[in-house]
Amino acid sequence: MCGIIGLISEQEFTLKEAFMKLKKLEYRGYDSFGYYDTEILIKKTGHIDIPRKNKKSKIAILHTRWATHGGVTDYNAHPHQSCDKNITIVHNGIIENYQELKDDLIKRGHKFRSETDSEVVAHYFEEKLKTKSIKESCVDFINEIKGTFAVLLIKKDENRIYALKRDSPLVLGICNNKNILASDIYAFSDISDEAIFFENDEFAIVEKDNYMFFDQHGKKINKKIQKFLWEQEESEKKKFRHYMIKEIMEEPKVVKRLLFSFKTEQKSNFNKFIELIKKSKKILFIAAGTSYHASLLGVYYLHECGIEAQTLIASEFRHFATIDKETIVIAVTQSGETMDVIDGLKYAQKKRAKIISIVNVPYSTIQRMSEVSLNILAGQEVCVAATKSFVNQVTILLAIAKEFGFKINLDTLAPRIESMLKQENKIKKIAAEIYMKNDIYVLGRGLSYPVAREVALKIKEISYIHAEGMMGGELKHGTIALIEKGTPVIALISNKDYDMLSNAKEVEARGANVIKVANELNGDINVPTSNDGKFGVLAAIFGQLLTYHMALERNLPIDKPRNLAKSVTVK
Numbered sequence: 001m002c003g004i005i006g007l008i009s010e011q012e013f014t015l016k017e018a019f020m021k022l023k024k025l026e027y028r029g030y031d032s033f034g035y036y037d038t039e040i041l042i043k044k045t046g047h048i049d050i051p052r053k054n055k056k057s058k059i060a061i062l063h064t065r066w067a068t069h070g071g072v073t074d075y076n077a078h079p080h081q082s083c084d085k086n087i088t089i090v091h092n093g094i095i096e097n098y099q100e101l102k103d104d105l106i107k108r109g110h111k112f113r114s115e116t117d118s119e120v121v122a123h124y125f126e127e128k129l130k131t132k133s134i135k136e137s138c139v140d141f142i143n144e145i146k147g148t149f150a151v152l153l154i155k156k157d158e159n160r161i162y163a164l165k166r167d168s169p170l171v172l173g174i175c176n177n178k179n180i181l182a183s184d185i186y187a188f189s190d191i192s193d194e195a196i197f198f199e200n201d202e203f204a205i206v207e208k209d210n211y212m213f214f215d216q217h218g219k220k221i222n223k224k225i226q227k228f229l230w231e232q233e234e235s236e237k238k239k240f241r242h243y244m245i246k247e248i249m250e251e252p253k254v255v256k257r258l259l260f261s262f263k264t265e266q267k268s269n270f271n272k273f274i275e276l277i278k279k280s281k282k283i284l285f286i287a288a289g290t291s292y293h294a295s296l297l298g299v300y301y302l303h304e305c306g307i308e309a310q311t312l313i314a315s316e317f318r319h320f321a322t323i324d325k326e327t328i329v330i331a332v333t334q335s336g337e338t339m340d341v342i343d344g345l346k347y348a349q350k351k352r353a354k355i356i357s358i359v360n361v362p363y364s365t366i367q368r369m370s371e372v373s374l375n376i377l378a379g380q381e382v383c384v385a386a387t388k389s390f391v392n393q394v395t396i397l398l399a400i401a402k403e404f405g406f407k408i409n410l411d412t413l414a415p416r417i418e419s420m421l422k423q424e425n426k427i428k429k430i431a432a433e434i435y436m437k438n439d440i441y442v443l444g445r446g447l448s449y450p451v452a453r454e455v456a457l458k459i460k461e462i463s464y465i466h467a468e469g470m471m472g473g474e475l476k477h478g479t480i481a482l483i484e485k486g487t488p489v490i491a492l493i494s495n496k497d498y499d500m501l502s503n504a505k506e507v508e509a510r511g512a513n514v515i516k517v518a519n520e521l522n523g524d525i526n527v528p529t530s531n532d533g534k535f536g537v538l539a540a541i542f543g544q545l546l547t548y549h550m551a552l553e554r555n556l557p558i559d560k561p562r563n564l565a566k567s568v569t570v571k
Protein backbone atom coordinates (compact mmCIF):
# COMPACT_ATOMS: atom_id res chain seq x y z
CA MET A 1 0.00 0.00 0.00
CA CYS A 2 1.30 3.37 -1.05
CA GLY A 3 3.93 3.52 -3.73
CA ILE A 4 7.07 5.60 -3.43
CA ILE A 5 9.65 6.61 -6.00
CA GLY A 6 12.93 8.50 -5.82
CA LEU A 7 14.73 9.59 -8.98
CA ILE A 8 18.23 10.95 -9.15
CA SER A 9 19.90 11.39 -12.49
CA GLU A 10 22.87 12.72 -14.42
CA GLN A 11 20.56 14.10 -17.10
CA GLU A 12 17.43 16.11 -16.52
CA PHE A 13 14.08 14.32 -16.64
CA THR A 14 10.71 15.94 -17.22
CA LEU A 15 7.84 16.10 -14.80
CA LYS A 16 5.92 13.87 -17.18
CA GLU A 17 8.66 11.20 -17.17
CA ALA A 18 8.69 11.20 -13.38
CA PHE A 19 4.90 10.88 -13.15
CA MET A 20 4.86 8.10 -15.75
CA LYS A 21 7.03 6.10 -13.33
CA LEU A 22 4.65 6.86 -10.48
CA LYS A 23 1.73 5.70 -12.66
CA LYS A 24 3.31 2.26 -12.75
CA LEU A 25 2.88 2.06 -8.98
CA GLU A 26 -0.62 3.51 -8.88
CA TYR A 27 -2.07 0.06 -8.26
CA ARG A 28 -0.51 0.30 -4.77
CA GLY A 29 -2.97 3.03 -3.78
CA TYR A 30 -4.84 5.80 -5.53
CA ASP A 31 -6.30 8.06 -2.87
CA SER A 32 -3.85 10.88 -3.56
CA PHE A 33 -0.46 11.55 -5.10
CA GLY A 34 2.46 13.94 -4.77
CA TYR A 35 5.81 15.12 -6.09
CA TYR A 36 8.80 17.16 -4.86
CA ASP A 37 11.98 18.14 -6.71
CA THR A 38 13.54 20.81 -4.39
CA GLU A 39 11.73 23.56 -6.34
CA ILE A 40 8.12 22.51 -6.56
CA LEU A 41 5.82 20.51 -4.31
CA ILE A 42 2.63 18.94 -5.66
CA LYS A 43 0.05 17.27 -3.37
CA LYS A 44 -3.36 16.29 -4.73
CA THR A 45 -6.22 13.90 -4.03
CA GLY A 46 -7.57 11.52 -6.66
CA HIS A 47 -5.98 9.37 -9.33
CA ILE A 48 -2.59 10.45 -10.66
CA ASP A 49 -2.98 13.35 -13.00
CA ILE A 50 0.17 14.01 -15.04
CA PRO A 51 0.95 17.75 -14.80
CA ARG A 52 1.23 19.61 -18.10
CA LYS A 53 4.02 21.91 -16.86
CA ASN A 54 7.19 21.79 -18.91
CA LYS A 55 9.43 21.41 -15.88
CA LYS A 56 12.71 19.48 -15.69
CA SER A 57 14.74 18.23 -12.75
CA LYS A 58 17.59 15.92 -11.79
CA ILE A 59 16.15 14.82 -8.45
CA ALA A 60 12.61 14.05 -7.25
CA ILE A 61 10.57 11.97 -4.83
CA LEU A 62 7.00 10.88 -5.60
CA HIS A 63 4.21 9.13 -3.73
CA THR A 64 0.86 7.49 -4.46
CA ARG A 65 -1.23 7.01 -1.33
CA TRP A 66 -3.57 4.46 0.18
CA ALA A 67 -4.85 6.32 3.22
CA THR A 68 -4.37 4.88 6.72
CA HIS A 69 -3.84 7.72 9.20
CA GLY A 70 -5.75 10.82 8.16
CA GLY A 71 -8.48 11.26 5.54
CA VAL A 72 -8.08 11.66 1.81
CA THR A 73 -7.16 15.35 1.59
CA ASP A 74 -4.54 17.44 -0.19
CA TYR A 75 -2.85 18.16 3.15
CA ASN A 76 -2.58 14.48 3.99
CA ALA A 77 -1.11 13.67 0.58
CA HIS A 78 2.66 13.09 0.57
CA PRO A 79 5.35 14.50 0.36
CA HIS A 80 5.49 16.02 3.84
CA GLN A 81 7.88 18.74 4.89
CA SER A 82 9.60 19.96 8.04
CA CYS A 83 8.73 23.41 9.39
CA ASP A 84 11.76 24.98 7.69
CA LYS A 85 10.98 23.06 4.45
CA ASN A 86 14.56 21.83 4.41
CA ILE A 87 13.49 18.19 4.82
CA THR A 88 10.94 16.57 2.51
CA ILE A 89 9.87 12.96 2.79
CA VAL A 90 7.60 10.32 1.30
CA HIS A 91 6.69 7.30 3.40
CA ASN A 92 5.06 3.91 2.98
CA GLY A 93 4.21 2.05 6.18
CA ILE A 94 2.90 2.97 9.60
CA ILE A 95 4.84 4.84 12.30
CA GLU A 96 3.31 3.19 15.36
CA ASN A 97 4.77 5.57 17.95
CA TYR A 98 3.90 8.66 15.90
CA GLN A 99 1.60 10.18 18.54
CA GLU A 100 4.28 10.08 21.20
CA LEU A 101 6.85 11.55 18.79
CA LYS A 102 4.39 14.17 17.56
CA ASP A 103 3.54 15.32 21.10
CA ASP A 104 7.23 15.69 21.86
CA LEU A 105 7.93 17.56 18.61
CA ILE A 106 4.96 19.89 19.21
CA LYS A 107 6.39 20.69 22.66
CA ARG A 108 9.63 21.60 20.91
CA GLY A 109 7.74 24.06 18.72
CA HIS A 110 7.03 22.05 15.55
CA LYS A 111 3.88 22.86 13.64
CA PHE A 112 2.06 20.00 11.91
CA ARG A 113 -0.01 20.51 8.78
CA SER A 114 -1.51 17.04 8.26
CA GLU A 115 -3.22 14.31 10.28
CA THR A 116 -0.81 11.63 9.07
CA ASP A 117 1.65 9.54 11.01
CA SER A 118 4.15 10.14 8.18
CA GLU A 119 4.59 13.86 8.76
CA VAL A 120 6.47 13.17 12.01
CA VAL A 121 9.32 11.78 9.91
CA ALA A 122 10.09 15.18 8.38
CA HIS A 123 9.95 16.98 11.75
CA TYR A 124 11.91 14.19 13.43
CA PHE A 125 14.83 14.74 11.07
CA GLU A 126 14.58 18.51 11.35
CA GLU A 127 14.89 18.20 15.12
CA LYS A 128 17.73 15.66 15.01
CA LEU A 129 19.71 17.74 12.54
CA LYS A 130 19.99 20.49 15.13
CA THR A 131 22.57 18.38 16.98
CA LYS A 132 23.48 15.46 14.72
CA SER A 133 24.62 14.64 11.19
CA ILE A 134 22.09 13.24 8.75
CA LYS A 135 23.76 9.82 8.87
CA GLU A 136 23.57 9.76 12.67
CA SER A 137 19.93 10.84 12.40
CA CYS A 138 19.20 7.90 10.08
CA VAL A 139 20.73 5.51 12.65
CA ASP A 140 18.61 7.08 15.42
CA PHE A 141 15.51 6.87 13.23
CA ILE A 142 15.94 3.15 12.67
CA ASN A 143 16.52 2.55 16.36
CA GLU A 144 13.85 4.86 17.78
CA ILE A 145 10.97 4.41 15.36
CA LYS A 146 8.39 1.72 16.05
CA GLY A 147 6.46 0.39 13.08
CA THR A 148 7.09 -0.10 9.40
CA PHE A 149 8.62 2.23 6.89
CA ALA A 150 10.09 2.75 3.48
CA VAL A 151 11.11 6.39 3.60
CA LEU A 152 12.72 8.57 0.94
CA LEU A 153 14.12 11.86 2.14
CA ILE A 154 15.56 14.89 0.38
CA LYS A 155 17.54 17.55 2.22
CA LYS A 156 17.07 20.69 0.19
CA ASP A 157 20.71 21.76 -0.01
CA GLU A 158 22.00 18.30 -1.02
CA ASN A 159 21.91 16.42 -4.28
CA ARG A 160 21.12 13.00 -2.86
CA ILE A 161 18.24 10.87 -1.62
CA TYR A 162 18.28 9.13 1.75
CA ALA A 163 16.35 5.85 1.80
CA LEU A 164 15.40 3.86 4.92
CA LYS A 165 13.49 0.61 5.22
CA ARG A 166 11.78 -1.71 7.69
CA ASP A 167 9.11 -4.18 6.56
CA SER A 168 7.69 -1.97 3.79
CA PRO A 169 9.29 -2.88 0.45
CA LEU A 170 12.08 -0.79 -1.05
CA VAL A 171 14.41 -1.46 -3.96
CA LEU A 172 17.11 0.46 -5.78
CA GLY A 173 17.06 0.12 -9.56
CA ILE A 174 20.45 0.50 -11.18
CA CYS A 175 19.84 2.32 -14.44
CA ASN A 176 22.06 3.97 -16.97
CA ASN A 177 23.17 7.38 -15.62
CA LYS A 178 20.48 7.35 -12.98
CA ASN A 179 19.37 5.59 -9.82
CA ILE A 180 15.74 4.89 -9.07
CA LEU A 181 14.40 4.02 -5.63
CA ALA A 182 10.96 2.43 -5.62
CA SER A 183 8.49 0.27 -3.75
CA ASP A 184 8.91 -2.40 -6.40
CA ILE A 185 10.69 -3.26 -9.62
CA TYR A 186 7.72 -2.31 -11.84
CA ALA A 187 8.78 1.33 -11.53
CA PHE A 188 11.93 0.75 -13.56
CA SER A 189 11.67 -2.70 -15.13
CA ASP A 190 11.26 -1.05 -18.55
CA ILE A 191 14.77 0.42 -18.41
CA SER A 192 16.76 -1.88 -16.15
CA ASP A 193 17.00 -5.50 -15.07
CA GLU A 194 19.35 -4.84 -12.17
CA ALA A 195 18.34 -4.02 -8.64
CA ILE A 196 19.44 -4.01 -5.03
CA PHE A 197 16.80 -5.04 -2.51
CA PHE A 198 16.85 -3.36 0.89
CA GLU A 199 16.66 -5.62 3.93
CA ASN A 200 15.06 -4.53 7.19
CA ASP A 201 16.74 -1.76 9.17
CA GLU A 202 19.07 -0.75 6.38
CA PHE A 203 19.47 2.68 4.91
CA ALA A 204 21.21 4.08 1.86
CA ILE A 205 22.53 7.36 0.57
CA VAL A 206 21.88 7.50 -3.14
CA GLU A 207 23.44 9.91 -5.61
CA LYS A 208 23.12 10.09 -9.39
CA ASP A 209 26.16 7.85 -10.00
CA ASN A 210 26.80 6.36 -6.61
CA TYR A 211 25.13 4.67 -3.66
CA MET A 212 26.17 3.53 -0.20
CA PHE A 213 24.29 1.13 2.06
CA PHE A 214 24.46 1.05 5.86
CA ASP A 215 23.16 -1.20 8.61
CA GLN A 216 21.22 0.00 11.65
CA HIS A 217 24.46 0.95 13.43
CA GLY A 218 25.63 3.10 10.54
CA LYS A 219 28.22 0.56 9.41
CA LYS A 220 28.78 0.50 5.66
CA ILE A 221 27.61 -2.74 4.02
CA ASN A 222 28.16 -4.27 0.61
CA LYS A 223 25.01 -5.28 -1.20
CA LYS A 224 24.63 -7.63 -4.12
CA ILE A 225 23.13 -6.40 -7.38
CA GLN A 226 20.45 -8.87 -8.48
CA LYS A 227 19.48 -9.44 -12.08
CA PHE A 228 15.76 -10.00 -12.55
CA LEU A 229 13.66 -11.25 -15.42
CA TRP A 230 10.44 -9.49 -16.23
CA GLU A 231 8.23 -9.52 -19.30
CA GLN A 232 7.62 -5.84 -19.68
CA GLU A 233 5.40 -5.98 -22.74
CA GLU A 234 2.68 -7.58 -20.66
CA SER A 235 2.09 -4.54 -18.55
CA GLU A 236 0.66 -2.55 -21.49
CA LYS A 237 -3.13 -2.48 -21.85
CA LYS A 238 -3.03 -2.61 -25.65
CA LYS A 239 -6.42 -3.07 -27.33
CA PHE A 240 -8.33 -3.90 -24.17
CA ARG A 241 -10.70 -1.52 -22.42
CA HIS A 242 -9.52 -2.60 -18.98
CA TYR A 243 -6.56 -4.44 -17.53
CA MET A 244 -8.97 -6.85 -15.87
CA ILE A 245 -10.29 -8.29 -19.14
CA LYS A 246 -6.81 -8.22 -20.70
CA GLU A 247 -5.49 -10.23 -17.77
CA ILE A 248 -8.38 -12.72 -17.89
CA MET A 249 -7.77 -13.25 -21.61
CA GLU A 250 -4.08 -13.95 -20.92
CA GLU A 251 -4.94 -16.95 -18.74
CA PRO A 252 -4.39 -19.70 -21.33
CA LYS A 253 -1.02 -18.21 -22.25
CA VAL A 254 0.24 -17.88 -18.67
CA VAL A 255 -0.91 -21.40 -17.78
CA LYS A 256 1.07 -22.80 -20.72
CA ARG A 257 4.13 -20.78 -19.75
CA LEU A 258 3.93 -21.96 -16.15
CA LEU A 259 3.55 -25.63 -17.04
CA PHE A 260 6.46 -25.37 -19.46
CA SER A 261 8.62 -23.85 -16.72
CA PHE A 262 8.14 -26.97 -14.57
CA LYS A 263 9.94 -28.93 -17.27
CA THR A 264 12.60 -26.28 -17.71
CA GLU A 265 13.75 -23.40 -15.49
CA GLN A 266 11.58 -24.25 -12.48
CA LYS A 267 12.16 -28.01 -12.64
CA SER A 268 14.72 -28.15 -9.88
CA ASN A 269 12.81 -25.83 -7.54
CA PHE A 270 9.62 -27.76 -8.20
CA ASN A 271 11.34 -31.01 -7.21
CA LYS A 272 12.79 -29.40 -4.07
CA PHE A 273 9.32 -28.11 -3.20
CA ILE A 274 7.84 -31.60 -3.44
CA GLU A 275 10.70 -33.10 -1.43
CA LEU A 276 10.25 -30.58 1.38
CA ILE A 277 6.51 -31.27 1.52
CA LYS A 278 7.16 -35.02 1.63
CA LYS A 279 9.65 -34.64 4.48
CA SER A 280 7.44 -32.46 6.66
CA LYS A 281 5.16 -33.77 9.40
CA LYS A 282 2.61 -31.01 8.98
CA ILE A 283 1.60 -28.87 5.98
CA LEU A 284 0.14 -25.45 6.64
CA PHE A 285 -0.72 -22.89 3.99
CA ILE A 286 -0.89 -19.18 4.74
CA ALA A 287 -2.51 -16.61 2.45
CA ALA A 288 -5.00 -13.75 2.20
CA GLY A 289 -7.97 -12.88 -0.02
CA THR A 290 -7.95 -14.57 -3.39
CA SER A 291 -4.68 -16.33 -2.62
CA TYR A 292 -6.35 -17.87 0.43
CA HIS A 293 -9.08 -19.28 -1.83
CA ALA A 294 -6.39 -20.78 -4.08
CA SER A 295 -4.72 -22.32 -1.03
CA LEU A 296 -8.04 -23.78 0.12
CA LEU A 297 -8.31 -25.50 -3.25
CA GLY A 298 -4.74 -26.75 -2.70
CA VAL A 299 -5.81 -28.25 0.61
CA TYR A 300 -8.76 -29.94 -1.11
CA TYR A 301 -6.59 -31.43 -3.86
CA LEU A 302 -4.02 -32.76 -1.37
CA HIS A 303 -6.77 -34.13 0.82
CA GLU A 304 -8.07 -36.04 -2.23
CA CYS A 305 -4.68 -37.77 -2.33
CA GLY A 306 -4.79 -38.63 1.36
CA ILE A 307 -2.38 -35.85 2.37
CA GLU A 308 -3.33 -33.91 5.47
CA ALA A 309 -2.94 -30.14 5.01
CA GLN A 310 -4.59 -27.02 6.37
CA THR A 311 -4.74 -23.38 5.39
CA LEU A 312 -5.13 -20.32 7.57
CA ILE A 313 -6.02 -16.75 6.71
CA ALA A 314 -2.82 -14.82 7.22
CA SER A 315 -4.17 -12.12 9.53
CA GLU A 316 -5.30 -14.80 12.02
CA PHE A 317 -2.36 -17.14 11.53
CA ARG A 318 -0.68 -16.36 14.85
CA HIS A 319 -3.91 -17.04 16.72
CA PHE A 320 -4.76 -20.39 15.17
CA ALA A 321 -1.53 -22.04 13.97
CA THR A 322 0.23 -24.69 16.01
CA ILE A 323 3.64 -25.14 14.44
CA ASP A 324 7.08 -26.50 15.16
CA LYS A 325 10.27 -27.25 13.30
CA GLU A 326 8.69 -30.18 11.50
CA THR A 327 5.98 -28.02 9.99
CA ILE A 328 6.23 -26.69 6.48
CA VAL A 329 4.48 -23.37 5.95
CA ILE A 330 3.54 -22.64 2.34
CA ALA A 331 2.82 -18.99 1.59
CA VAL A 332 0.64 -18.32 -1.45
CA THR A 333 0.75 -14.73 -2.65
CA GLN A 334 0.60 -12.68 -5.82
CA SER A 335 2.51 -9.65 -4.59
CA GLY A 336 4.87 -11.37 -2.18
CA GLU A 337 4.48 -8.28 0.00
CA THR A 338 1.21 -8.82 1.88
CA MET A 339 1.97 -7.69 5.43
CA ASP A 340 -0.42 -10.17 7.07
CA VAL A 341 1.40 -13.02 5.34
CA ILE A 342 4.83 -11.62 6.25
CA ASP A 343 3.72 -11.30 9.85
CA GLY A 344 2.52 -14.91 9.93
CA LEU A 345 5.76 -16.08 8.35
CA LYS A 346 7.80 -14.23 10.96
CA TYR A 347 5.84 -16.10 13.60
CA ALA A 348 6.53 -19.37 11.77
CA GLN A 349 10.24 -18.50 11.58
CA LYS A 350 10.33 -18.01 15.35
CA LYS A 351 8.83 -21.47 15.77
CA ARG A 352 11.54 -22.75 13.40
CA ALA A 353 9.11 -24.00 10.76
CA LYS A 354 10.33 -24.29 7.17
CA ILE A 355 9.00 -21.67 4.81
CA ILE A 356 8.36 -22.20 1.13
CA SER A 357 6.22 -20.09 -1.16
CA ILE A 358 4.27 -19.63 -4.37
CA VAL A 359 4.78 -16.01 -5.48
CA ASN A 360 4.15 -13.90 -8.57
CA VAL A 361 6.46 -10.93 -8.02
CA PRO A 362 10.05 -12.10 -8.18
CA TYR A 363 12.44 -11.00 -5.40
CA SER A 364 9.54 -9.81 -3.29
CA THR A 365 9.92 -9.99 0.49
CA ILE A 366 8.09 -13.32 0.85
CA GLN A 367 10.12 -14.90 -1.90
CA ARG A 368 13.27 -13.77 -0.15
CA MET A 369 12.03 -15.20 3.17
CA SER A 370 11.51 -18.65 1.63
CA GLU A 371 13.78 -21.63 1.44
CA VAL A 372 12.33 -22.46 -1.96
CA SER A 373 9.85 -20.43 -3.95
CA LEU A 374 7.91 -21.25 -7.09
CA ASN A 375 7.24 -18.38 -9.47
CA ILE A 376 3.61 -18.04 -10.46
CA LEU A 377 4.74 -16.58 -13.81
CA ALA A 378 1.47 -14.77 -14.45
CA GLY A 379 3.34 -11.61 -15.48
CA GLN A 380 2.42 -8.24 -14.04
CA GLU A 381 -1.17 -8.05 -12.89
CA VAL A 382 -2.23 -4.41 -12.95
CA CYS A 383 -5.93 -4.70 -12.14
CA VAL A 384 -6.46 -4.75 -8.38
CA ALA A 385 -8.53 -7.93 -8.70
CA ALA A 386 -6.44 -11.06 -8.93
CA THR A 387 -7.45 -13.12 -11.98
CA LYS A 388 -4.64 -14.71 -13.96
CA SER A 389 -2.47 -14.97 -10.85
CA PHE A 390 -5.24 -17.00 -9.15
CA VAL A 391 -5.45 -19.33 -12.14
CA ASN A 392 -1.71 -19.92 -12.05
CA GLN A 393 -1.64 -20.36 -8.27
CA VAL A 394 -4.24 -23.10 -8.62
CA THR A 395 -2.33 -24.60 -11.54
CA ILE A 396 0.78 -24.88 -9.36
CA LEU A 397 -1.26 -26.48 -6.58
CA LEU A 398 -2.73 -28.96 -9.07
CA ALA A 399 0.75 -29.80 -10.34
CA ILE A 400 1.89 -30.39 -6.75
CA ALA A 401 -1.17 -32.54 -5.97
CA LYS A 402 -0.51 -34.52 -9.15
CA GLU A 403 2.87 -35.52 -7.69
CA PHE A 404 0.94 -37.05 -4.78
CA GLY A 405 -1.47 -38.93 -7.04
CA PHE A 406 -4.21 -36.41 -7.96
CA LYS A 407 -5.62 -37.45 -11.33
CA ILE A 408 -5.42 -34.67 -13.86
CA ASN A 409 -4.06 -34.05 -17.34
CA LEU A 410 -2.66 -30.55 -17.07
CA ASP A 411 -1.84 -30.38 -20.79
CA THR A 412 -5.51 -29.82 -21.56
CA LEU A 413 -6.00 -27.08 -18.96
CA ALA A 414 -5.10 -24.16 -21.26
CA PRO A 415 -7.42 -25.32 -24.10
CA ARG A 416 -10.25 -25.81 -21.57
CA ILE A 417 -9.70 -22.27 -20.31
CA GLU A 418 -9.92 -21.07 -23.92
CA SER A 419 -13.29 -22.82 -24.29
CA MET A 420 -14.49 -21.26 -21.04
CA LEU A 421 -13.47 -17.79 -22.23
CA LYS A 422 -15.46 -18.36 -25.43
CA GLN A 423 -18.61 -18.37 -23.29
CA GLU A 424 -18.10 -14.70 -22.51
CA ASN A 425 -21.24 -13.60 -24.38
CA LYS A 426 -23.42 -16.06 -22.51
CA ILE A 427 -21.96 -14.85 -19.22
CA LYS A 428 -22.47 -11.23 -20.30
CA LYS A 429 -26.21 -11.96 -20.66
CA ILE A 430 -26.37 -13.34 -17.14
CA ALA A 431 -24.53 -10.22 -15.91
CA ALA A 432 -27.10 -8.00 -17.64
CA GLU A 433 -29.91 -9.82 -15.82
CA ILE A 434 -28.53 -9.53 -12.29
CA TYR A 435 -26.24 -6.49 -12.12
CA MET A 436 -28.91 -4.35 -10.38
CA LYS A 437 -29.44 -6.82 -7.54
CA ASN A 438 -28.34 -5.94 -4.01
CA ASP A 439 -27.27 -9.41 -2.93
CA ILE A 440 -25.92 -12.47 -4.69
CA TYR A 441 -25.27 -15.86 -3.10
CA VAL A 442 -22.72 -18.28 -4.49
CA LEU A 443 -22.89 -21.88 -3.32
CA GLY A 444 -20.33 -24.63 -3.53
CA ARG A 445 -19.45 -27.89 -1.86
CA GLY A 446 -16.08 -29.62 -1.63
CA LEU A 447 -13.83 -28.27 -4.32
CA SER A 448 -16.40 -25.71 -5.44
CA TYR A 449 -16.69 -24.16 -1.95
CA PRO A 450 -13.38 -22.21 -2.21
CA VAL A 451 -14.43 -21.19 -5.71
CA ALA A 452 -17.79 -19.95 -4.40
CA ARG A 453 -15.90 -17.74 -1.95
CA GLU A 454 -13.60 -16.49 -4.69
CA VAL A 455 -16.50 -15.67 -7.02
CA ALA A 456 -18.24 -13.78 -4.20
CA LEU A 457 -15.06 -11.82 -3.41
CA LYS A 458 -14.71 -10.81 -7.07
CA ILE A 459 -18.36 -9.70 -7.15
CA LYS A 460 -17.90 -7.56 -4.04
CA GLU A 461 -14.65 -5.87 -4.94
CA ILE A 462 -15.31 -5.17 -8.62
CA SER A 463 -19.13 -4.94 -8.97
CA TYR A 464 -19.79 -3.46 -5.50
CA ILE A 465 -22.63 -5.94 -4.94
CA HIS A 466 -22.92 -7.68 -1.62
CA ALA A 467 -22.16 -11.34 -2.23
CA GLU A 468 -21.72 -14.35 -0.03
CA GLY A 469 -19.74 -17.40 -1.05
CA MET A 470 -20.99 -20.28 1.03
CA MET A 471 -20.88 -23.98 1.64
CA GLY A 472 -24.05 -25.27 0.04
CA GLY A 473 -24.75 -27.42 3.09
CA GLU A 474 -24.45 -24.51 5.52
CA LEU A 475 -27.19 -22.45 3.90
CA LYS A 476 -30.04 -24.24 5.67
CA HIS A 477 -28.44 -23.41 9.01
CA GLY A 478 -29.45 -19.77 8.78
CA THR A 479 -28.66 -17.84 5.63
CA ILE A 480 -31.54 -19.41 3.70
CA ALA A 481 -33.78 -16.96 5.63
CA LEU A 482 -32.47 -14.25 3.29
CA ILE A 483 -33.56 -15.97 0.09
CA GLU A 484 -36.52 -14.23 -1.52
CA LYS A 485 -38.27 -14.40 -4.85
CA GLY A 486 -35.72 -13.49 -7.51
CA THR A 487 -32.58 -13.55 -5.28
CA PRO A 488 -29.72 -14.62 -7.56
CA VAL A 489 -28.03 -17.79 -6.34
CA ILE A 490 -25.09 -19.13 -8.31
CA ALA A 491 -24.75 -22.87 -7.77
CA LEU A 492 -21.39 -24.42 -8.66
CA ILE A 493 -22.11 -28.06 -9.37
CA SER A 494 -19.27 -30.35 -10.29
CA ASN A 495 -19.83 -33.85 -11.61
CA LYS A 496 -23.51 -34.13 -10.66
CA ASP A 497 -22.75 -33.51 -7.01
CA TYR A 498 -26.18 -34.54 -5.75
CA ASP A 499 -25.87 -32.81 -2.41
CA MET A 500 -25.08 -29.58 -4.21
CA LEU A 501 -28.01 -30.18 -6.57
CA SER A 502 -30.29 -30.57 -3.55
CA ASN A 503 -29.01 -27.28 -2.10
CA ALA A 504 -29.81 -25.59 -5.42
CA LYS A 505 -33.32 -27.11 -5.33
CA GLU A 506 -33.85 -25.88 -1.77
CA VAL A 507 -33.33 -22.25 -2.76
CA GLU A 508 -35.19 -22.66 -6.05
CA ALA A 509 -38.22 -23.86 -4.04
CA ARG A 510 -38.09 -20.53 -2.20
CA GLY A 511 -38.16 -18.47 -5.40
CA ALA A 512 -34.41 -17.89 -5.92
CA ASN A 513 -33.16 -17.27 -9.42
CA VAL A 514 -30.68 -20.15 -9.57
CA ILE A 515 -27.83 -19.89 -12.06
CA LYS A 516 -26.28 -23.31 -12.51
CA VAL A 517 -22.60 -23.45 -13.38
CA ALA A 518 -22.06 -27.13 -13.97
CA ASN A 519 -20.50 -29.92 -15.95
CA GLU A 520 -22.10 -33.25 -16.73
CA LEU A 521 -25.61 -31.75 -16.65
CA ASN A 522 -27.36 -29.02 -18.50
CA GLY A 523 -26.44 -25.86 -16.68
CA ASP A 524 -26.88 -22.18 -17.49
CA ILE A 525 -23.13 -22.30 -18.02
CA ASN A 526 -21.51 -25.56 -19.00
CA VAL A 527 -18.03 -26.00 -17.62
CA PRO A 528 -16.00 -27.83 -20.28
CA THR A 529 -14.30 -30.50 -18.18
CA SER A 530 -15.12 -33.67 -16.34
CA ASN A 531 -12.14 -33.26 -14.04
CA ASP A 532 -12.71 -31.81 -10.56
CA GLY A 533 -9.36 -30.07 -10.54
CA LYS A 534 -10.05 -28.20 -13.75
CA PHE A 535 -13.64 -27.48 -12.68
CA GLY A 536 -12.29 -25.29 -9.86
CA VAL A 537 -10.23 -23.15 -12.23
CA LEU A 538 -12.93 -22.87 -14.90
CA ALA A 539 -15.76 -22.03 -12.50
CA ALA A 540 -13.61 -19.26 -11.03
CA ILE A 541 -13.08 -17.87 -14.54
CA PHE A 542 -16.86 -17.82 -14.99
CA GLY A 543 -16.96 -15.63 -11.86
CA GLN A 544 -14.24 -13.32 -13.17
CA LEU A 545 -16.12 -12.71 -16.42
CA LEU A 546 -19.46 -12.32 -14.66
CA THR A 547 -18.04 -9.72 -12.29
CA TYR A 548 -16.30 -7.86 -15.08
CA HIS A 549 -19.52 -7.55 -17.10
CA MET A 550 -21.64 -6.58 -14.09
CA ALA A 551 -19.14 -3.83 -13.26
CA LEU A 552 -19.20 -2.67 -16.89
CA GLU A 553 -23.02 -2.45 -16.74
CA ARG A 554 -22.70 -0.44 -13.53
CA ASN A 555 -20.06 1.79 -15.07
CA LEU A 556 -17.56 1.22 -12.27
CA PRO A 557 -13.78 1.89 -12.14
CA ILE A 558 -12.97 -1.74 -12.81
CA ASP A 559 -9.18 -1.72 -12.53
CA LYS A 560 -9.07 0.53 -9.49
CA PRO A 561 -12.05 -0.25 -7.27
CA ARG A 562 -12.68 2.15 -4.41
CA ASN A 563 -10.81 1.74 -1.12
CA LEU A 564 -8.61 -1.08 -2.37
CA ALA A 565 -4.96 -1.47 -3.31
CA LYS A 566 -3.20 -4.29 -5.09
CA SER A 567 -0.45 -4.80 -2.58
CA VAL A 568 -1.68 -4.77 1.02
CA THR A 569 1.38 -3.81 3.01
CA VAL A 570 -0.32 -2.86 6.28
CA LYS A 571 -1.78 -5.13 8.96
Ligand code: AGP
Residues within 6 Å of the ligand: 288, 289, 290, 291, 332, 333, 334, 335, 336, 337, 338, 341, 384, 385, 386, 387, 461, 564, 565, 566, 567, 568
Ligand atom coordinates in the same frame (compact mmCIF):
# COMPACT_ATOMS: atom_id res chain seq x y z
C1 AGP B 1 -7.94 -10.14 -4.90
O1 AGP B 1 -8.73 -9.84 -5.98
C2 AGP B 1 -7.60 -9.13 -3.97
N1 AGP B 1 -7.79 -7.82 -4.30
C3 AGP B 1 -7.00 -9.48 -2.65
O2 AGP B 1 -7.94 -10.24 -1.95
C4 AGP B 1 -5.65 -10.24 -2.68
O3 AGP B 1 -5.84 -11.51 -3.19
C5 AGP B 1 -5.07 -10.28 -1.27
O4 AGP B 1 -4.85 -8.98 -0.81
C6 AGP B 1 -3.80 -11.08 -1.19
O5 AGP B 1 -2.78 -10.53 -1.96
P1 AGP B 1 -1.48 -11.33 -2.36
O6 AGP B 1 -1.89 -12.46 -3.20
O7 AGP B 1 -0.66 -10.32 -3.10
O8 AGP B 1 -0.83 -11.78 -1.08
